[in-house]
Amino acid sequence: MIRKSDYATLFASTILLVAVPVAWAGESNGVPASSKILKSLNVNLIDGLKDQKLLVLKAEPGDETQQLLVIADGTKPSVIVESKLALPIIKNTYSPASYDGFDVGTFTATKNVINAVDVQGETVSLKYASVSPGEYLYLKTTEEDNAKYNFNLQFQYDLQSKKMVLKNLLLVTNNEACDRSLLGVYALPLGRFSSKSLDEFNGADAFEYLKTLHIESQSEKGSREKLMPVDVSDNFDKALAAYKQGNKEQFNELMGYFIAGGSEDSICAPETYVVGKYYFSKNPGWSNDLGFLFEQSGHYGEAVELLSYVVVNNPDRIVAYLNLADSYWGVGRKELAAENYKKYHSLMVKSGKTEKIPKRVIERS
Structure with missing residues (x-):
């Protein structure tokens, strides 16, 4: 933990x-x-x-x-x-x-x-x-x-x-x-x-x-x-494995360990810690994947904070735009979601991967 x-x-x-x-x-x-x-x-x-x-x-x-x-x-x-x-x-x-x-x-x-x-x-x-x-x-x-x-x-x-x-x-x-x-x-x-x-x-x-x-x-x-702290790395591996296995209860519990502040009444605002704690400039792929897991576990604020930083510092990381768009959608900021869906769609087309674009990208953008 x-x-x-x-x-x-x-x-x-x-x-x-x-x-x-x-x-x-x-x-x-x-x-x-x-x-x-x-x-x-x-x-x-x-x-x-x-x-x-x-x-x-x-x-x-x-x-x-x-x-x-x-x-x-x-x-x-x-x-x-x-x-x-x-x-x-x-x-x-x-x-x-x-x-x-x-x-x-x-x-x-x-x-x-x-x-x-x-x-x-x-x-x-x-x-x-x-x-x-x-x-x-x-x-x-x-x-x-x-x-x-x-x-x-x-x-x-x-x-x-x-x-x-x-x-x-x-x-x-x-x-x-x-x-x-x-x-x-x-x-x-x-x-x-x-x-x-x-x-x-x-x-x-x-x-x-x-x-x-x-x-x-x-x-x-x-x-x-x-x-990278050893326990952060270990928790990530366990959370990712639980997500892939479809073990929702264990997945959500493990993702809770990434949230700073303890109880529901004292959880820290994402902007006070998420980037400082979980963005690794030499391993942005890891940070993107954690942002995706934040979104999948319903921690949309944490996902937006981390993924926004990922795309600003790694503008060629295409999948991060999709993950950020899904996070904005989850938090109800649909205009920003649409903006990032469009960016993702444009980059995928330029990369010749049009057939891999999820249907929700077109529907929500």
Whole structure:
């Protein structure tokens, strides 16, 4: 099923996590005896090393960053990854008691599947052919007054350089206008972050740059790749199969998972999410087919919103005009339906496929 937002409360920053004393004493291991841990995770970032832990150490008074460590071999701990600049403490204008910056965590990527965490704190699995399998450390931007988007910067251990190197930069967007659910996830070029290792990563500088990158990425859509959530892809395949089998009840139930907002009383307006969630510029055929399934299941508003965008951006996709015309007809906008029936008819005639034109096209146009 498509994941519905549970409106999880976000941490203002990692500095608000409960601090506990560090179990390892001794400056020689890189962990001062007086340090306190804000976050401790068992990890497996580097093959061949036992008892790896990711630690975030509490900043001392006056410090502008928290310390990030990866330690191996719990009985004789040694620091194998250290960053003193990756986790800045950035004051925001929203509240003097909260801070912006990065949260840190890990996930395991499998073949062609990667994870991302949105502003709600929800994890989504995504289809991504370029991913290298294995465990990743991620830095996720957090802003107290930003419920619209965040960035996920994903680092993986590189055996050649023996460093945690940035491999993936993801922009994650949410529906700020309605239910705060996930809209889209985009893989961006690394650009100035190319080959950047965690030990040299300056979080404060990166945080400011990412704000600019968010604006630039919207005007340079060709340079970003929209990733499809695994559950969306799976639901589509199941819904299409149910439609072809004539299982109307199952088909309608599965199509309901594509509608944002939850209950009948709080369903989101199609224009607030349908294109952002379901239009894939590199796979417009998939978006057209979903629009057709929206129309067949009676979700005419969603169908019109998606298919209108498909035909504007793919004017040679003939069948999309038929699907859009049927959707307009279903919603009662017969003049617009007739206009698109005529466009479909004209394109079919030009393509030499006159005999394949459905009778309703002539009758309704």
